[in-house]
Amino acid sequence: MGGNHTRDEESLQDPMVRFQSYLHGGTSSLLSTLPTLIVFPVYKTVFRQQIHNTPVPQAVAQLYKEGPVKLYRGVAPPLLMRTLNGTLLFGLQDTLLRQLSLTSHSVISTSALPALAGFGAGIVEALVFTPFERVQNVLQNGCNDHHLPTMKSVLIRLKGQRLADGFYRGFLPITARNALGSCLYFGLKGPVCAVVAGEGLSPMAASFVSGTLTSMAISLTLYPLSVLVANMQAQVGAEVKGVLVCWRMLLKSRQWSVTLLYRGGSLVILRSCITWGITTALYDKTKTKKSMKPVITI
Template identity: 80%
Template sequence: MAVNSNHKENEEGLSDPGVRFQSYLHGGTSSLLSTLPTLIVFPIYKTVFRQQIHNTPVRLAVGQLYKEGPLKLYRGVAPPLLMRTLNGTLLFGLQDTLLYQLSPSSQNVIPMSALAGFGAGVVEAVVFTPFERVQNVLQNGQNDHHLPTLKSILVRLKTQGVALGYYRAFLPITARNSLGSALYFGLKGPMCAFVARQGLSPFTSSFISGTLTSMAISLTLYPLSVLVANMQTQVGGEMKGVLACWRMLWKSRQQSVALLYRGGLLVILRSCITWGITTAIYDRQVKHSG
C-alpha cells in the first residue's frame, strides 16, 4: 500500500488531520470510480451467488438468470454499488487512522498495517452487514414473489429483530472482513514492492499487487462467503446458528471441498477487476497528493 510504503517520508504530515481526511477521500473516490466495473461484473457476481445458494454448475446458473430475463438480472445491484463507495471510504480511511495511532513512529509498519486492517474490517462488518443482508435477500429468486420490492424487504427484516433481521450472519461476516482486511493491508505493500522490482510502472504494480492479494484472500475466505450467502438469503422460518448452518452447508456439498468452492473461479475474475482497479487508483491518488 502506497500510503504505508511512504510512511516514513510523510511522518510529520501524518499528524495533520487533513492528511487523515485525505485517506477517507481517496478511498471513497477510488471505490466510486470502480463502480462501473462493478456494474459490468454484476452478472458474474450473481452467477456465483446462485452457485453458492443452489450448488449448481455455472451453465445451469447462467440458464436460470437467462430465463428470468434482463430486468431481474440487475435486481439487487443497488446495495453493492452503494457499499463499494462507502466501503472504500471507511476501509482505507479508518485503516490509515488506526495505523497512525498504532505506529506513529513508522516502526513495524507491515504487522501494524495488518492489525489496523483487522480493526477496520471489524468496523466494516458492523456498518455493512445490513447492506449485505438486503443484497442477498434481493438476489435470491425464491424471494421475488413474497418480497417483490426493496421496501417490502426492509419492512420484513425490521420485524425479525436486529440479530435475525439486518444482522443475520454477523459473526462469519466479521471473521471474513477482519481477516480479509488484515491480509490485504499486510500483504499489499510487500507484494507491490516485489512487483515494482520487475520493472513495471507504479500504476501497473499497484494493479497487479491488488489483484494478486485480493485473489489469495478471496480463495482463502471463500467458504465464509458461501456460508454468509446461505444464511442471509432466508427470511423467516427457523433460523439456525452459525455451526448448525455450517454443518447443513457442508452436508449439502456432500462434504466435498470442490463443491464448496463451486463458483470460486468467477470470484477470482471479479477480484481482478474490482480490487485491482481500486488499489491502483487509490495508490495513484496517494502518490500525487503526497
C-alpha cells in the first residue's frame, strides 16, 4: 500500500501528467467548435432576446433582415475562446485538484475537492476571457454595425477606455457566473455520470448525458447573470453604471417578470446540450485512454 501511495503522489507531481489535462481539455474543446459554429445563429438569437427583450420570431426576423453576411459577425471570438477556454478550464482545474489533494489531507472532504478546484479555475477563466466576451458582445449588437463595423475598430475603441469600462466591463458578474458554473460542473459531473452509467449506458454515452444534464442545470440557474453581462457589455461609450444599478435597470426593463428575464433560456439549453455534452464526452474519453496505458514497474 505504501508503494501505491508513493506512486500516486509522484503522478500528482509529474509535470507531464498535468500538461496532458491541458492538452485533453483543449483538444476536446477544439473538436466541439464545429457544433459551436453550427449553433452560432442560435446563440445570436439568444443574444438579441437578452438585449432587446424580443420573442424568438422577432429576433429571427432581425437577423434575417440583416442578411447572411452579418449573421456570423462576431463568431471569431467565441470560436477562439471555446478552444482556449477548454484548455485553461480543464487543465487548471486538474492542476488545482492535484495540489489540493496533496495539501488538504483531511481538512476538506475528498468529494468536495473537484468543485473547489473548479471554483478556482472559474475565477482565472473570468480574468482571462472577459475581454473576449466583451468584444463578442459588442460585435453581436446590431446597433454597433455602423460606427464599429470591424473587430479592429472595436479593439481600438475599447483600448482607448479604462480597463473597467472597456475590456473588463462586466467583470464581476462574469466572475460570479464562471466560478459558480465551474464549481457546479466539476462537482456534479462525476456523480451524475456514475448514476447514468449505472443504467447500462456506455462510458462515452454516460459522459455525454452527464455533461448535458449538468450544463443544462447550470445554464438555467445562472442564466440571469448571462443576461446581465450581455446588457452591460453590448454598448460602447454609453454612461457607465455599476452592477447593482444595471441589475435594477434590467429587472425594470423586464417588468420585474421572471418569465421575461428568462427569455431565450430554452435556446441556451439547446446550445449547452450540444457543446458541453460533446466536450465532456471527448474529454473523458481522451483522459481515460491515457490513464489506461500500461505502466511498467520494476
